[in-house]
Amino acid sequence: MEYFTLFVGAVLINNFVLTKFLGLCIFFGVSKNLNASIGMGFAVTSVITMSTVLAWLLYNFVLVPFGLTFLRTISFVVLIASFVQLLEIIIKKQSPTLYNMWGIYLMLIATNCIVLSVPVISVTNEYGFLENLVFAVGSGLGFALALILMASCREKLDFADVPHALKGTPIAFIVAGMLSLAFLGFSGMI
């Protein structure tokens, strides 16, 4: 039950994009196209999950025992960047089809705030290994959900008559505000 609460919390209540504003660059950059959003959503979910697990191991088995916790930021960034690079090489060798679908997103993800913030939040809250895993999967799926919702809205927006000054990014922000308002309604759930 505890894990379920944590999961629902990460997906809906503390949705990373719409209540914590993380991953906005991807959120506004990719959401013009629904298919791209679906691919990106799942790429982000898997990268977050794997890198959060790695970062958790690094933090609890290397940084804490040696008293190096102040190196958290540097070590996480380097870890994630090199891990994503490695993932890219492996996927390219093993499955060219998958690489064609995901390859372009992987490099965008490498230095993205949402991928860095999930491990950081997880270690500041001192989650255990399982909690950490559930939290990471939930955050990733929450991001994918918000991205797909947003892309569906923006595809419809192309046919709408938007005032000149609001065209492009400004109207996307206002739509995101409304989505965020809807997600605010979940906050009473738990």
Add this chain to the structure above:
Amino acid sequence: MSLWKVFSRGIIEENPYFVLALSLCPGLAVTTSVVNGLTMGLTVWFVITSNNVVVSIIRKTINKKVRVPVYITCIATIVTCVQLFLQAYAPDLYKALGVYLDLVVVFAIILARAESIASKNGIVVSFLDGMGMGVGFTIAMIVISVVRELFGNGTLLGIPMFGPTYQPALILALPPGAFMLIGFLMAGLKMWNESREKAKQLKGSEG
């Protein structure tokens, strides 16, 4: 391009926040009060300027293939210094900024300036570009946080402005209000920039 131009373009024409629309998360997340917004602005200002200078100094020794990891390591080192400084002298602010202070490392604007300016130019140009971008970013943070604190909370720097009968517009302090406010601010700046362009063209055709 004159040196003044290098500095001043970051403030309005190429404002990193509203025009280039890079590194959007801090502007929404930490701007609920002016103090938080200002601290974030100054942090980014410091990091972007010092990173530009460092990258400009070592630009000739970096192998092109590994330049991005090198830049990120430089940025992460500077950010860690700022974190330790804030933790020691302003622990409350450090707590309020929380995870967003870590995230300065991956702000696209800092990496973008290192890649497009500092890796190609000398120290003076890189320094001025960093200063200009920093000022532009700080101004953006101040504008957003002043509006949000004043109307969302009825205070400015913690001092009540409207007297006890004022009912704060809570939505501005909450996430949805932040998204919408930035949408409208961007639209406003876009209109202003366009009307300036038009005025310039008119002047040009007359002269």
